[in-house]
Amino acid sequence: MTSDLDPRGPARLVVLVSGAGTNLQALLDACQDPAYGAQVVAVGADRPGIEGLARAERAGVPTFVRRVADAEDRSTWDAEITDLVDAHEPDLVVSAGFMKLAGPAFLARFGGRYVNTHPALLPSFPGMHGAADALAHGVKVTGATLFLVDDGVDTGAIIAQRAVEVADDDDVESLHERIKKVERAMLVDVVGRMARDGWTVRDRRVTIP
Numbered sequence: 014m015t016s017d018l019d020p021r022g023p024a025r026l027v028v029l030v031s032g033a034g035t036n037l038q039a040l041l042d043a044c045q046d047p048a049y050g051a052q053v054v055a056v057g058a059d060r061p062g063i064e065g066l067a068r069a070e071r072a073g074v075p076t077f078v079r080r081v082a083d084a085e086d087r088s089t090w091d092a093e094i095t096d097l098v099d100a101h102e103p104d105l106v107v108s109a110g111f112m113k114l115a116g117p118a119f120l121a122r123f124g125g126r127y128v129n130t131h132p133a134l135l136p137s138f139p140g141m142h143g144a145a146d147a148l149a150h151g152v153k154v155t156g157a158t159l160f161l162v163d164d165g166v167d168t169g170a171i172i173a174q175r176a177v178e179v180a181d182d183d184d185v186e187s188l189h190e191r192i193k194k195v196e197r198a199m200l201v202d203v204v205g206r207m208a209r210d211g212w213t214v215r216d217r218r219v220t221i222p
């Protein structure tokens with residue numbers, strides 16, 4: 014698979030959030046520089062009232078919200094969120110702390126250009142509690158992973174990883190905060206390179222030229 018970005022202008026990013034949105038903020042900040050090669054054209058969420066949406070609003074970026082609870086069923090929500098994202102014609106969709114699994118409609122539309130950032134070194138510790146699960150297991154090194162979302166839970170092809178050492182006195186909060194620092198830098202670096210240079214996937218091996 015080869016990416017097919019429009020070489021004429023900055024790549025269009027739609028970012029999905031469910032919480033604090035510090036990863037979103039890092040992207041918003043990076044996009045201030047035209048040389049970065051991307052712009053956040055919209056921010057979507059699965060819940061209202063979160064700081065991630067407030068960050069988008071402060072940056073003047075359009076937002077949309079669709080709660081699963083307000084949809085008829087999960088597949089209707091999947092189709093609705095797919096259309097809401099698609100309306101902004103993204104080149105790349107970024108899940109930045111978006112705590113919902115992509116459904117079949119979403120993956121049919123955005124598969125291969127939907128990336129997710131996760132606070133652990135996948136395939137270890139997938140799911141909602143990557144930092145806590147790594148700490149509970151007693152690993153000495155964990156980190157962050159950026160990957161292309163597929164239909165599994167955090168099983169897609171890995172684009173980039175960064176390691177973070179676990180300190181003896183870490184609790185979940187201190188470890189996750191240290192991971193998030195590294196994660197934001199990774200996200201900005203790698204999404205920018207994908208936007209500027211494209212990427213290829215061969216046998217799960219992702220390459221950014």
Ligand code: GAR
Nearest residue numbers: 032033034035036110130131132140
């Ligand atoms: C990030 O650490 C992200 O990896 C994690 O939520 C945090 C969001 O932080 N996502 C997951 O755990 C998904 N499985 P943010 O809202 O400050 O960007």
